[in-house]
Amino acid sequence: MDIEQFRKAGYQAIDRICDYYYSLQGKPVASQVEPGYLRKALPPSVPTVGEDFQVIADDYQKLILPGLTHWQHPSFFAYFPTACTFEGILGELYATSASNPGFNWSASPACTELEAIVTDWAAKLLGLDAAFYNSSEVGGGVVQTTASDSVLVAVVAARARYLSQHPEVSMEELVIYTTTQTHSLGKKAGLVLGLSVRALEVSFQDNFGLRGEALRKALEEDGAVGRKPFVLIATVGSTSSGAVDYLEEIGQAVASYPFLWLHVDAAWAGVSMACPEYREPCQLTAVNKYADSFCTNFHKWGLINFDSSFMWVRQRQNLINALDITPEFLRTKHGDAGTVIDYRNWHLGLGRRFRSLKAWFVLRSYGVEGFQKYIRDTVKHNEAFAKLISESAQFALVVPPFLALTVFRLEPRSLPKDKLNELNRAFYSRLSARSDIALTQTDLNGTFCIRLAVGAARTTEEDITRAYAIMCDEAAVTLKEWDESS
Amino acid sequence: MDIEQFRKAGYQAIDRICDYYYSLQGKPVASQVEPGYLRKALPPSVPTVGEDFQVIADDYQKLILPGLTHWQHPSFFAYFPTACTFEGILGELYATSASNPGFNWSASPACTELEAIVTDWAAKLLGLDAAFYNSSEVGGGVVQTTASDSVLVAVVAARARYLSQHPEVSMEELVIYTTTQTHSLGKKAGLVLGLSVRALEVSFQDNFGLRGEALRKALEEDGAVGRKPFVLIATVGSTSSGAVDYLEEIGQAVASYPFLWLHVDAAWAGVSMACPEYREPCQLTAVNKYADSFCTNFHKWGLINFDSSFMWVRQRQNLINALDITPEFLRTKHGDAGTVIDYRNWHLGLGRRFRSLKAWFVLRSYGVEGFQKYIRDTVKHNEAFAKLISESAQFALVVPPFLALTVFRLEPRSLPKDKLNELNRAFYSRLSARSDIALTQTDLNGTFCIRLAVGAARTTEEDITRAYAIMCDEAAVTLKEWDESS
Numbered sequence: 001m002d003i004e005q006f007r008k009a010g011y012q013a014i015d016r017i018c019d020y021y022y023s024l025q026g027k028p029v030a031s032q033v034e035p036g037y038l039r040k041a042l043p044p045s046v047p048t049v050g051e052d053f054q055v056i057a058d059d060y061q062k063l064i065l066p067g068l069t070h071w072q073h074p075s076f077f078a079y080f081p082t083a084c085t086f087e088g089i090l091g092e093l094y095a096t097s098a099s100n101p102g103f104n105w106s107a108s109p110a111c112t113e114l115e116a117i118v119t120d121w122a123a124k125l126l127g128l129d130a131a132f133y134n135s136s137e138v139g140g141g142v143v144q145t146t147a148s149d150s151v152l153v154a155v156v157a158a159r160a161r162y163l164s165q166h167p168e169v170s171m172e173e174l175v176i177y178t179t180t181q182t183h184s185l186g187k188k189a190g191l192v193l194g195l196s197v198r199a200l201e202v203s204f205q206d207n208f209g210l211r212g213e214a215l216r217k218a219l220e221e222d223g224a225v226g227r228k229p230f231v232l233i234a235t236v237g238s239t240s241s242g243a244v245d246y247l248e249e250i251g252q253a254v255a256s257y258p259f260l261w262l263h264v265d266a267a268w269a270g271v272s273m274a275c276p277e278y279r280e281p282c283q284l285t286a287v288n289k290y291a292d293s294f295c296t297n298f299h300k301w302g303l304i305n306f307d308s309s310f311m312w313v314r315q316r317q318n319l320i321n322a323l324d325i326t327p328e329f330l331r332t333k334h335g336d337a338g339t340v341i342d343y344r345n346w347h348l349g350l351g352r353r354f355r356s357l358k359a360w361f362v363l364r365s366y367g368v369e370g371f372q373k374y375i376r377d378t379v380k381h382n383e384a385f386a387k388l389i390s391e392s393a394q395f396a397l398v399v400p401p402f403l404a405l406t407v408f409r410l411e412p413r414s415l416p417k418d419k420l421n422e423l424n425r426a427f428y429s430r431l432s433a434r435s436d437i438a439l440t441q442t443d444l445n446g447t448f449c450i451r452l453a454v455g456a457a458r459t460t461e462e463d464i465t466r467a468y469a470i471m472c473d474e475a476a477v478t479l480k481e482w483d484e485s486s
Numbered sequence: 487m488d489i490e491q492f493r494k495a496g497y498q499a500i501d502r503i504c505d506y507y508y509s510l511q512g513k514p515v516a517s518q519v520e521p522g523y524l525r526k527a528l529p530p531s532v533p534t535v536g537e538d539f540q541v542i543a544d545d546y547q548k549l550i551l552p553g554l555t556h557w558q559h560p561s562f563f564a565y566f567p568t569a570c571t572f573e574g575i576l577g578e579l580y581a582t583s584a585s586n587p588g589f590n591w592s593a594s595p596a597c598t599e600l601e602a603i604v605t606d607w608a609a610k611l612l613g614l615d616a617a618f619y620n621s622s623e624v625g626g627g628v629v630q631t632t633a634s635d636s637v638l639v640a641v642v643a644a645r646a647r648y649l650s651q652h653p654e655v656s657m658e659e660l661v662i663y664t665t666t667q668t669h670s671l672g673k674k675a676g677l678v679l680g681l682s683v684r685a686l687e688v689s690f691q692d693n694f695g696l697r698g699e700a701l702r703k704a705l706e707e708d709g710a711v712g713r714k715p716f717v718l719i720a721t722v723g724s725t726s727s728g729a730v731d732y733l734e735e736i737g738q739a740v741a742s743y744p745f746l747w748l749h750v751d752a753a754w755a756g757v758s759m760a761c762p763e764y765r766e767p768c769q770l771t772a773v774n775k776y777a778d779s780f781c782t783n784f785h786k787w788g789l790i791n792f793d794s795s796f797m798w799v800r801q802r803q804n805l806i807n808a809l810d811i812t813p814e815f816l817r818t819k820h821g822d823a824g825t826v827i828d829y830r831n832w833h834l835g836l837g838r839r840f841r842s843l844k845a846w847f848v849l850r851s852y853g854v855e856g857f858q859k860y861i862r863d864t865v866k867h868n869e870a871f872a873k874l875i876s877e878s879a880q881f882a883l884v885v886p887p888f889l890a891l892t893v894f895r896l897e898p899r900s901l902p903k904d905k906l907n908e909l910n911r912a913f914y915s916r917l918s919a920r921s922d923i924a925l926t927q928t929d930l931n932g933t934f935c936i937r938l939a940v941g942a943a944r945t946t947e948e949d950i951t952r953a954y955a956i957m958c959d960e961a962a963v964t965l966k967e968w969d970e971s972s
Binding site for chain 2: 001004007009010012015017018020021022030031033035036037038039048051057063064065066067069070071072082087088090092094098099100101105107108110111113114119120124125126144148156158160163170173187188192193194238241260305306307322323326340348349350353360361364367368369370371
């Protein structure tokens with residue numbers, strides 16, 4: 001494809017993306033294809049002779065689009081908010097047009113410098129302490145791929161710090177602390193690193209947030225039997241139910257354990273701190289006082305296209321001590337002089353995409369006020385949904401709604417408590433069979449629940465009303481079937 | 487930004503990318519900015535009110551472009567081949583336009599299915615054994631971010647397999663084998679996972695490839711002192727010098743060590759196996775016989791934009807055993823039934839980009855013949871450069887050229903051997919100060935050398951001739967200065 005052919009195909013791509021967004025609302029939210037649909041449709045190998053790009057582009061429309069679940073659909077309420085924006089798309093387009101694996105400053109200075117600047121911008125936007133700014137030259141921010149990636153980096157740095165102070169400790173004695181509500185990234189970090197994970201118990205009464213006392217007790221128990229907890233993965237806004245650990249209590253509890261690294265995962269909820277009124281529910285003060293590292297995914301509720309996981313550390317040296325390798329072929333004048341950040345030592349891999357560009361586009365285009373408005377609108381939509389649920393006679397909130405997330409279930413007064421899980425599984429099964437809405441399920445200490453997460457940039461009040469109407473319709477059918485079968 | 491504003495900004499982006507490629511040849515290859523240039527140019531925080539996108543797009547041209555090192559410049563010969571294509575750009579554009587973190591099949595069926603198909607296509611293209619195809623339902627392929635990521639996944643799977651068979655072994659006893667020429671990703675895997683790394687010695691006589699005998703000896707030595715090697719990261723085409731480990735010998739040596747996982751990292755060289763004539767130099771037969779996992783980065787020499795690291799395993803169950811976690815909120819009907827691949831269990835994170843789309847675009851658009859032609863042209867260019875070097879009286883090849891890579895240095899007959907490193911550092915220092923060419927340095931067992939890696943899709947015979955002329959000019963000045971100062 002030459003430059004003029006690219007221009008033509010590029011315009012067409014832009015036009016087709018416009019068509020996609022014009023028609024999005026009318027599409028099924030979740031893909032309706034069956035497993036194996038695409039293998040049946042495609043030849044078994046690369047064609048011998050290259051094909052015309054128009055044929056390929058048409059196949060995207062014909063074969064790929066129907067196989068997508070539309071995370072940007074206004075009625076996509078599954079998993080977590082994921083707001084993809086046009087500015088983010090354009091940022092990704094420019095970034096990929098001059099492919100730059102900016103592992104060193106000199107491999108592409110703009111990649112490194114913009115990432116350092118944009119993570120500082122975001123830190124200020126969220127109210128993070130200046131200790132986390134790159135401009136502090138002590139702490140700093142970096143854009144990772146996902147919150148799993150961020151947590152892995154944090155745990156690796158924590159382990160290196162701990163073992164450098166306790167060289168006699170063996171890997172088998174080390175323990176990663178999570179809670180039973182921590183995202184699976186906690187357990188996965190344990191699997192990847194081959195380390196034990198202890199999931200501390202949390203309770204319904206505390207809205208599934210970890211209390212300082214529970215942590216203190218665990219530290220004492222483990223201390224008594226020679227296990228070495230070295231990192232706590234705390235959460236602000238769990239995926240399952242929006243649980244927030246009690247960070248101030250946790251901070252006090254770990255004061256006498258200076259080698260317990262506190263990583264705060266605020267993957268979806270953290271960006272709400274752009275609005276001053278959500279800083280207290282997200283425990284910003286305690287994050288600023290106690291966190292060794294903090295992560296929030298702008299690719300979730302932050303209007304930036306996947307992937308864009310922002311991670312900050314209080315001491316960049318902990319990352320570099322844990323991850324720096326500089327073979328001869330990666331040495332550079334500025335790197336050797338220490339005058340620049342070499343981000344390869346701040347993450348697991350070597351090459352990295354120019355992820356900060358789309359962040360820069362989005363943050364500038366929205367501005368603080370535009371970003372805040374989007375967050376506030378989402379919270380308002382979720383509150384509206386939660387209000388409908390809480391005022392209904394047949395539904396009940398399982399935990400208080402948190403920012404963009406409502407966890408609820410069907411709780412008709414006529415049914416005994418011990419039947420409710422079964423009823424709600426039947427209810428959820430009906431919901432998940434629908435093509436015009438997407439939600440997800442969860443389990444809270446044995447209680448089967450349904451999650452509704454608002455966040456697609458196109459969701460309006462009307463979509464919320466419609467979602468509630470669907471709940472009511474499906475609840476009616478579920479209850480009717482239940483009555484008939486019992 | 488509404489849909490029509492996006493259309494306008496999108497057309498402009500396409501036009502500007504066209505301008506970029508029309509003007510690329512005239513740009514300095516390496517960015518000429520000084521550290522800190524961008525922080526000086528940008529405000530310290532997100533603007534309060536959103537800005538017009540035109541201003542932002544213009545700032546990209548004014549502030550970002552000059553800070554890029556142009557990896558697609560025809561005179562970019564640094565690091566490794568990185569060929570970004572228009573088809574790849576379009577693939578990334580479509581992929582990001584409907585952001586889909588396809589961690590589960592149902593999170594976006596097309597993402598999973600296309601990845602499984604495209605990795606099968608690529609496996610066939612390269613001549614990999616059918617055991618590595620997803621269609622085998624035993625082995626399979628996955629697209630990771632980078633070769634570092636692929637190696638981490640391989641080592642984690644290898645460790646899990648080893649420890650499941652040897653539960654009595656402690657992490658401190660485990661050893662990762664690399665060679666002294668393995669990419670830094672080997673050492674980094676050790677750092678990340680907290681495991682020992684033993685870099686086996688390789689020699690100049692063997693062109694820095696690992697011999698079976700050296701491996702056998704190391705296994706015996708470690709066995710005698712109770713260390714437990716569990717994975718060997720072998721290389722086909724080292725970054726430094728294009729070294730190829732002797733995989734047939736290695737395969738025979740490990741026959742009596744069934745728990746030593748053989749990972750073959752062919753990050754930049756592997757894609758050349760699309761041409762039958764390069765399969766033997768890349769040791770395809772031995773890869774097919776012995777490798778537990780194999781990786782090649784199509785984002786290097788494979789015409790697909792970063793990131794696109796293809797990894798295949800002989801036993802997918804080893805990945806799943808090592809990495810599967812399925813909390814309630816990630817459970818799905820098809821996942822539970824085991825009828826689909828859930829790629830979240832094949833990599834370190836959870837969310838993933840729709841990376842296979844650009845691969846599909848590129849492979850279809852080039853076809854087998856177009857892909858082969860590109861690879862052969864690159865090799866031809868590199869051979870032309872290597873021929874000029876080897877026929878010159880003042881330059882010498884340090885090792886035989888390998889595919890797209892030449893490692894050489896200045897070796898005037900007049901100078902004693904022990905002065906050559908110093909001379910070549912001075913020579914390289916002159917080269918790296920130039921803005922019209924980019925190369926990198928390396929060190930081979932104490933010999934300082936210069937690397938020229940061909941691969942940018944726009945490099946022609948003429949660029950090679952020019953590169954050689956630059957070598958001659960700078961060599962002349964370097965030698966003159968050397969004579970004057972001694």
